[in-house]
Amino acid sequence: MIDFDVVHVFCGPGGQFGNELGVIRDGSVFPTDAGRLEVARELGFSETVFVDDAERAVIDIWTPSVRLPFAGHPCVGTAWLLDAAELVTRSGRVGVRHDGEFTWITARPEWAPMRTLRRFDSAAAVDALEVPPPGAWIYAWAWQDEAAGRVRARAFPGRGDAIAEDEATGAAAIQLTAALGRSLTITQGRGSQITTDPRPDGWIRVGGRVSQHARR
Structure with missing residues (x-):
């Protein structure tokens, strides 16, 4: 059994739509790249996040076929779920701001x-x-x-x-x-x-x- 959360990210004004995101809060359960890829394929979301350090919000992002060093909807969704003030991705540190019904991240386009x-x-x-x-x-x-x-x-x-x-x-x-x-x-x-x-x-x-x- 895989223990994971599902959140919808970038919902419409009424809370509908949004892109599904799978978040595995304890990434240590799947320590290998091969294992994470298999899980991402099994869950079938456009992206799945493995949280490697919940306190520091260190995350690892996978599609059903590749790892992503950074992606927007996984960062917004995970920041909201963990109520994080910052995320650490493979690309760099992502700033976070929670503002009423919106969660914001700040990142580099490259x-x-x-x-x-x-x-x-x-x-x-x-x-x-x-x-x-x-x-x-x-x-x-x-x-x-x-x-x-x-x-x-x-x-x-x-x-x-x-x-x-x-x-x-x-x-x-x-x-x-x-x-x-x-x-x-x-x-x-x-x-x-x-x-x-x-x-x-x-x-x-x-x-x-x-x-x-x-x-x-």
Whole structure:
């Protein structure tokens, strides 16, 4: 039996939608990379977090096919679940702020592998996209309201594993924010919501709502 929590990250305004995240609070139960990969595949979430030091909030992030040195929705969800003031990832230390219904992290856009940011003419064009074949990691986006910084997006990891489309992706949102140089409110997937804010020193803040789905 695997003891883990499930949280939904970047939920919509009513608490619906959001990207599921599995969090294993005692990462020592799975000490090897092979074991963690097997668990991530078995659980089947877009990302699974192994907490290696709960007091310092040291985490290790896995998809069903690869380890990630940093990822946005796992950091936001784990920070909320652990009520952490900071996270330690393989890329570096992630600042955390809890602000009412939102949990925010601050990270560097270069910490995650670069996504292909593909702009479309309209939100309807993004909605109409078919899942592309495996290949590039594509973040498809369009302005819903450019003046207000409102974006429609969908994410296609392209890894060829069980995750053909990602419901809400903090790292891609961070990279889009860095490319555009402005704060954004992103509606992704079925209706998840991601909010971002570029900082003057090149760091990007990304946040959203989190809800606990289950503990298994």
